[in-house]
Amino acid sequence: MKPLSYVCARTVAEAAAFHGGRPEARYLGGGTNLIDLMRMGVERPDILVDITRLPFDRIEERTDGSVRVGATARNSDLATHPAVLDRYPVLSQALLSGASGQLRNMATTAGNLLQRTRCGYFRDLSRPCNKRVPGSGCAALDGVNRDHAVFGHSPHCVATHPSDLAVALTSLDALVELVGPAGVRTVPVTEFYRLPQDRPEQDTVMRPGELITNVLLPPVPTGADSRYRKARDRASDTYMLASVAAMVHVEHGVVKHIAVALGGLAHRPWRARRTEAALLGTKPTTETVEQAVEEELTTAVPLRHNAYKVELARAMAREVLGSLTVGHRKP
Template identity: 75%
Template sequence: MKPLNYVRARSVEEAAAAHAGRPDAKYLGGGTNLVDLMKLGVERPEVLIDITRLPLAQVEELPDGTLRIGATVRNTDLAVHPLVRERYPVLSQAVLSGASGQLRNVATTAGNLLQRTRCAYFQDLGKPCNKRVPGSGCGALDGVNRDHAVLGHSPHCVATHPSDLAVALAALDAVVEMAGPGGGRTVELTEFHRLPEDTPDQETVLRPGELITSVLLPALPDGTVSRYRKARDRASFAFALASVAAAVKVERGVVRHIGVAFGGVAHRPWRARRTEAALLGGPATDEAVARAVDEELAAAVPLRDNAYKVTLARDLAREVLGSLIARS
């Protein structure tokens, strides 16, 4: 047992001051990922700052129709919230497809975004991993990489981000609100997680001592429909091999709004900008969807064991977009 200090923060400012940008300090929300990594020895914090008592557990509608989701809103509460179910069914579906009911009752919105990869090489202290020990190498690159990335990876890391929630938020143009020693700021969810490049240990754009305070969801255009679909090795309690979140509005046979993101295929939720650009303002046909999805996935670089992910992601995206277009 490694001794550590525990601080129960009473305000965002107090939490940031207790953290003070120290690499040995960690914020504690639900703890469903952090505590597991502590048991494995991957995370070894000397200070845990409990933020569960902060006033960040509300879902509220702002005057312009934006939905603000507090950092400590539990996954279950988010999934069943009436405004989320009514306006953003893709988000509710994504949350409910992850983990178990017991975990969703504890896990938080911010914690979900900040969960770390489930790559076996990252979790095994006896294996090389640049994310855990910079410069040690990537064991998955030439090892067992069936579950790893096909988009946006680098020679330094081929891990994937495990969140379902983050994929839906990426498709919905969500914005992350943060606070820290330097004050508050915002960043688009699609830019919150970093690609690995040559620093895979730097996973987000959070600055030392910063914490997520909320996530903002802009109002969708009237008539927009949305959906999340996930493929995995078993029917429940499994991370995505590939997933797709999409929100689409079609008017008189023309795509007027579209947001698409892939999960399970990259180091972060992968916003399908090429697919969106190819479809927006054009005809809502199966042929157009197929071409647009293929254009996005043409950038994929499969590893030895995971070329199937390109086909899987393609089929999921075509099916989800086709069904939304038919409904819209």
């Protein structure tokens, strides 16, 4: 790793001042992704601002039924928090399906959301990558793109976002609280991640120097249920090929609320709005669930090596939504 400065911030104001919005500065959380990328030379900061001792490690239940999750709360703590287990099982399941016990003990909430793509070309300095070196080209577009996007990709980038947490939060309509030079703002997680378009180096809508302070989980209607299902190459400690997160509230057989997010298929968690629209307000049957899933998946544009992802997503979405609506829960 290249030599660098290090400072440990005691307040947000101090952290912001040390960072200064400079492109060579990075905030350091759990470090599980950043240190790895620094070792490979993909990230080359000249200063790290340690934010792990800021007072943002709490998970707080609030009187309105929402939960405020601190940016530096560890993935293992969030996954096993009683309120999360009780009201947001999709979140717990998503976190526990990622990485290993050691990494979940280290990784923070904000760091999980801000991890970079696992695209092999992004991590290989010898190959072109617009996300790593803007304007250099995309080796994945005509390369081995088995792990890549089927929705929302551009000729500049076909990478996917690897966070399970982000997919679950997208199905919960969570909010991301940011603080930066221009003050505090809150961004819905559904608008937090960008599609690559012609600026794939920019994963999110965060501005220079901004810091995630909290993630807000909205209240869940009584009787609502949620689930996460993930397909991967081995049973533990690897990234998603495709995943499905869903939050559904069914009352007297009628779908009162439904939010479906697909993971591993795009540059950001992909909300299946067409599926949601087809089921909201209806009394679903196995057939209408299958049709609703199809509404979204027919818009997929697979690359040369990843059409299988559409089939994976189809099977998992049918099963997850079937179990949450029609009630034919199958393991």
